[in-house]
Amino acid sequence: MQRTLLILIFFCSWSITQTFSQSNPIEITYTRDETKKEYTFQYKNPNYCDYSVKVEFTSLQGGSCSCVLPYLSAVSAGNGSLFTIKPSQANQGISFQFGYKTLKGRLLNKPPKPFIYLFPFSKKEAHRANQTQNIVEMLSGKKVTNFYGMSFQMQKGDTVFAARRGVVSEIKNEFATHSEEVWFSTNTNFVEIFHQDGTFGRYNRFKMGTIMVKPGQSVEAGQPLGIVADDTFEGNTLAQFTVYYLDKAKAFTEAHSFSYLVPTFYTTTHPAGVVLQQGAFYTSDFPESIVTQEMSKRELKKWKGAKQ
Template identity: 30%
Template sequence: MLKIFISLVVLIFSFSSLSAQITIETERDSDGNVLLFAVNPTKVPYSVILNFSQLQNMTTPGGGNVTAIASPGRSKVATLKPTLAGQGTNYRYAYSFAKGNVYGKTKIDPIYLIPVAEGTPVKAVLNNNISNTLNKDEKDNSYVGISFIFEQPTLIVAPRKGVVAEMKMDYATDKENLNFSAEENYMEIYHEDGTITKLTVLKSGSAKVEVGDQVLPGQVLAESAGDNYQHGPHVRMVNQRTEKNGPDKLKYTYFPVVFATEEGNIEIKELSDFTVTHPKEIITRELNKKELKSFQSGN
């Protein structure tokens, strides 16, 4: 029997986490311009802020702070142009970066599938912020995602179209009665609107996709885990976007999303019971013509 109470914690995403390092390279062209390129070794875009502490006889379209998107590979993120020809130039800068596209937008309001195999009965529970466990004197009710709890192990699926940005799938433990582990297996999916979905508590070695793969809504990603947790098998899901935090800093913000359920498309705000449904109109609403044709031929 499923327990109706759950106290979960979610670690705040760190800018110095497992994410690969974005590096900056410079070149000078024949006109004396300095070109700055971001080298991004990952499969998804990153947001970059260049903070110029010195610009001697040089200008940029963004002034002292330039925000740009580092696409996978090598891409130009800024151009420094001499102000006066024939005069000396100099510059100095620092930079910061965060996974995701700070300028990302969506053509339609996205609707997410519950990331569990269709037909599975689940309980949806709002996650508890880790700060409430570390500091019990003050309550932090900020949104940190949702847990979907089920009785039997099942398959975990993509809640929305995207690209597999990162994963860790090598954690296995014989510990029992767990409530949380910082080593849990996870996958991150980058969406074309610049946001990221993170799915946590996945079975070790069960990945059905690889980093860089494009996945479609409802596509199987991995098998569930959590059998050795106090509350049994479950998957945790949290969504984040990258935002500017002042002129020269970036931050990750968690935000709630709308799910497709038996009761319609809703934002889950309290303990709820559902039988997972994956409506075709939700699966196909972000697909391009080629993907839609492939989906229709397969169904």
């Protein structure tokens, strides 16, 4: 049988950048204080995660900035102030020209501290895990650095669970099941979750119409996200998972600005976390100590009360 090759987003190190399309881009504006002759720059972030902005002035005369230029910082969801341009002398006019760029994510100087994740599948049975290979490597045979992704063998109808708490930053829930002739496809439904430490967790391959969460929704570790897609890749039903962050060393200078993490997962035999071994089978568990590890005392009390 002839099989069709379409590039699957999850496997492509460069293609994660494509998923960060700014359908709701950051807006940067300024207001003028007529008394002080100052200009205050503000941002509007209508998204559900941090974005990073770079503001550059091609011309600035008669004034100085309250910050180091070019301005480079992360902004949270919502509205806020960035910096102020003040006149160099009292009552002096200011003239300027500027431009800005934005990237999805919080600028991180280095990888976050290690974290123990839950497996994104149920406790019913053991699941086989594999490290996914970058599609560029598969086609060219050349090693691609800075990529790490995982796949978990599932059964049709299985639920995919959140491996960590966070806020749903983006979903795709519009692609139907592929035919058996399709090997890889860019048309994959996914859930992306923004974590407290600035990383993203991305879960690929949901069945259309089964995603149980919405953008902006807070989710807890172990919470159901949706049902795995029915279609198979090379005879297997798979759920896929990556963890990545916006790397400050690459941001605004390289085409692909994100770095990937190698997560550790909780198991009953390795409560301190284990890195997946290729082809090994793992059994999931959702212990309270891991589910609640990022909760405040107040959140923990509320969570326990809701369970009673």
